[in-house]
Amino acid sequence: xxxxxxxxxxxxxxxxxxxxRELGSLEAIAYGLTGRWGLAEExxxxxxxxxxxxxxxxxxxxxxxxxxxxxxANKAVSAFRRLLAEARAVNRVRHRREPAHAVLSDSDDALWxxxxxxxxxxxxxxxxxxxxxxxxxxxxxxxxCTEGNVxxxxxxxxxxxxxxxxREQEDEx
Amino acid sequence: xxxxxxxxRSGRAIASAAAAASGPPGAGRLRARRRRARLLAxxxxxxxxxxxxxxxxxxxxxxxxxxxPSDQTPSTRIEAGHGASRLITAEGSSLGSLPAVAPDGTGDxxxxxxxxxxxxxxxxxxxxxxxxxxxxxxxxxxxxADAGLxxxxxxxxxxxxxxxxxxxxxxxxxxxDPSTGEIVALAGPVGTAEGEAGTLYLPFDMAAALAxxxxxxxxxxxxxxxxTDRSTIAGRPWxxxxxxxxxxxxxxxxxxVAQSAYTPxxxxxxxxxxxxxxxxxxxxxxxxxxxxPEQVIPASLLGVDMVEPVALAEAYATFATAGRRPDVxxxxxxxxxxxxxxxxxxxxxxxxxxxxDPGIAVQVRNALEQGICCGSxxxxxxxxxxxxxxxxxxxxxxxxxxxxxxxxDLTTVVWTAGGGLPAQVWRSYTEQAADPTGQEFPS
Numbered sequence: 001x002x003x004x005x006x007x008x009x010x011x012x013x014x015x016x017x018x019x020x021r022e023l024g025s026l027e028a029i030a031y032g033l034t035g036r037w038g039l040a041e042e043x044x045x046x047x048x049x050x051x052x053x054x055x056x057x058x059x060x061x062x063x064x065x066x067x068x069x070x071x072x073a074n075k076a077v078s079a080f081r082r083l084l085a086e087a088r089a090v091n092r093v094r095h096r097r098e099p100a101h102a103v104l105s106d107s108d109d110a111l112w113x114x115x116x117x118x119x120x121x122x123x124x125x126x127x128x129x130x131x132x133x134x135x136x137x138x139x140x141x142x143x144x145c146t147e148g149n150v151x152x153x154x155x156x157x158x159x160x161x162x163x164x165x166x167r168e169q170e171d172e173x
Numbered sequence: 174x175x176x177x178x179x180x181x182r183s184g185r186a187i188a189s190a191a192a193a194a195s196g197p198p199g200a201g202r203l204r205a206r207r208r209r210a211r212l213l214a215x216x217x218x219x220x221x222x223x224x225x226x227x228x229x230x231x232x233x234x235x236x237x238x239x240x241x242p243s244d245q246t247p248s249t250r251i252e253a254g255h256g257a258s259r260l261i262t263a264e265g266s267s268l269g270s271l272p273a274v275a276p277d278g279t280g281d282x283x284x285x286x287x288x289x290x291x292x293x294x295x296x297x298x299x300x301x302x303x304x305x306x307x308x309x310x311x312x313x314x315x316x317x318a319d320a321g322l323x324x325x326x327x328x329x330x331x332x333x334x335x336x337x338x339x340x341x342x343x344x345x346x347x348x349x350d351p352s353t354g355e356i357v358a359l360a361g362p363v364g365t366a367e368g369e370a371g372t373l374y375l376p377f378d379m380a381a382a383l384a385x386x387x388x389x390x391x392x393x394x395x396x397x398x399x400x401t402d403r404s405t406i407a408g409r410p411w412x413x414x415x416x417x418x419x420x421x422x423x424x425x426x427x428x429x430v431a432q433s434a435y436t437p438x439x440x441x442x443x444x445x446x447x448x449x450x451x452x453x454x455x456x457x458x459x460x461x462x463x464x465x466p467e468q469v470i471p472a473s474l475l476g477v478d479m480v481e482p483v484a485l486a487e488a489y490a491t492f493a494t495a496g497r498r499p500d501v502x503x504x505x506x507x508x509x510x511x512x513x514x515x516x517x518x519x520x521x522x523x524x525x526x527x528x529x530d531p532g533i534a535v536q537v538r539n540a541l542e543q544g545i546c547c548g549s550x551x552x553x554x555x556x557x558x559x560x561x562x563x564x565x566x567x568x569x570x571x572x573x574x575x576x577x578x579x580x581x582d583l584t585t586v587v588w589t590a591g592g593g594l595p596a597q598v599w600r601s602y603t604e605q606a607a608d609p610t611g612q613e614f615p616s
Binding site: 024025027028032040067070071074108111112119120126127129130131132133144145146147148149151152153155156158161162165167 | 353
């Protein structure tokens with residue numbers, strides 16, 4: 001039984017709506033940080049399971065999705081957990097929903113490969129900013145750090161990416 | 174097209190593809206907008222002041238102050254006569270006012286740390302000097318206190334509450350984010366809580382030994398007592414004993430750290446394979462202010478020099494980050510009364526390269542993880558699967574008691590004097606303040 005079946009059986013209602021609303025965003029974050037759809041789907045569902053186990057608490061947060069994003073961002077940059085999830089993803093490969101066409105061009109693929117080579121916290125901040133479309137306040141909530149910290153992470157990430165890709169850096173702000 | 178544009182465009186492509194695979198078409202962007210709307214919902218935004226392109230926005234719902242600047246190249250100068258300068262947490266709650274006198278280590282630890290950084294940190298002080306804050310420390314403190322500034326610190330209110338509740342009256346605590354160096358909590362007399370490092374110094378010895386070629390699997394004598402005539406004290410050979418004179422047989426350097434054993438380091442010194450100056454040098458590169466060269470003695474290996482909690486947290490954070498020393502700071506931004514950003518820690522120059530060979534740092538970290546599971550730091554063990562490292566520090570005569578430890582997101586040092594229980598304080602604080610979602614240490 002997949003994660004969705006388990007949570008529906010155990011606790012319909014608020015969590016189900018949360019799951020339907022946020023799953024795609026979590027998968028996108030995980031994809032940005034891993035570059036693999038099957039693995040991203042697995043990690044997003046693991047994160048949802050972690051949320052479900054704490055739903056009584058998490059549901060009371062101002063932004064429960066911030067907790068879910070933190071879990072998936074941490075899981076996606078954890079090499080050991082990634083390997084485990086990848087092994088499970090291989091078993092699920094026939095059932096996963098692949099996008100109908102390539103998501104990114106070759107040059108964009110290289111850009112996100114460079115993002116994934118950044119220090120973990122920088123990669124997380126970049127992915128939450130550009131894939132999940134979050135502002136610094138929401139990124140700070142997701143990473144459990146301050147907004148100032150987020151600005152530092154994004155600034156250094158852009159510097160590192162510009163250097164890695166031999167590009168002029170134009171900081172957003 | 175700029176890098177930022179490329180990231181934004183390709184990021185949207187990823188989000189759209191994920192939304193198409195898991196939900197209604199186009200739902201991703203709509204969800205993002207709704208999320209932003211929720212973040213703002215219930216928050217009464219009031220424009221307090223607007224000068225040029227900058228504004229201070231207050232969110233009145235929880236007494237928070239949210240700063241939303243758009244101009245970071247001010248032409249303003251800092252001048253007295255604008256009222257008291259306020260300190261706020263990273264989330265906008267008040268931390269009090271900036272004192273008009275230079276800090277002396279007493280008083281509120283956060284206020285003292287902020288004031289010290291404003292006056293003494295070279296990056297901050299240089300920036301303030303550009304804005305007209307010059308003169309001796311006293312003059313600069315008086316000017317800054319009456320300039321109507323808002324100093325946005327890196328202090329996390331939840332961590333600060335946890336620190337104060339955990340430390341109680343009898344100790345001091347310093348906690349930083351090891352990946353950024355942001356100080357998130359200070360409690361107790363951190364400005365004056367200086368003590369001998371004792372066994373907290375042993376990880377620096379281990380790093381020095383590994384750098385000098387001692388093998389990680391090499392067995393080193395660890396008798397209950399050891400005497401060497403390579404150094405003398407008052408004309409007598411240097412005599413060192415383990416805690417309770419415990420005879421550990423032979424140990425690796427990692428086991429010597431995890432078991433807080435003294436004699437293996439003296440044995441290596443006796444063999445001419447561990448130079449106290451090398452250990453002091455490594456500790457210095459990690460943030461521990463070294464004693465003058467003439468005061469480096471063999472007993473430095475055993476942590477007889479004085480250290481203070483923030484410096485220890487900085488040094489232990491370097492183990493947590495596999496060798497990358499964080500740039501420790503507590504001032505996030507400084508804003509003029511009109512909201513103009515005068516200083517932003519985001520612009521601090523990155524520290525050059527790793528402070529410690531990453532391979533050595535990870536070996537030391539592994540030893541410190543062993544200390545938690547089955548060594549001297551078991552009282553600090555957290556539940557669940559949160560990664561952690563730690564080392565208990567004791568000195569001969571139990572004058573000072575320490576615990577230094579880290580999870581992937583918080584490095585925290587606790588000091589107590591006269592029989593306190595720093596490991597329990599550390600665990601209590603970390604259980605409340607650290608990320609429970611199971612990060613792992615970086616490789």
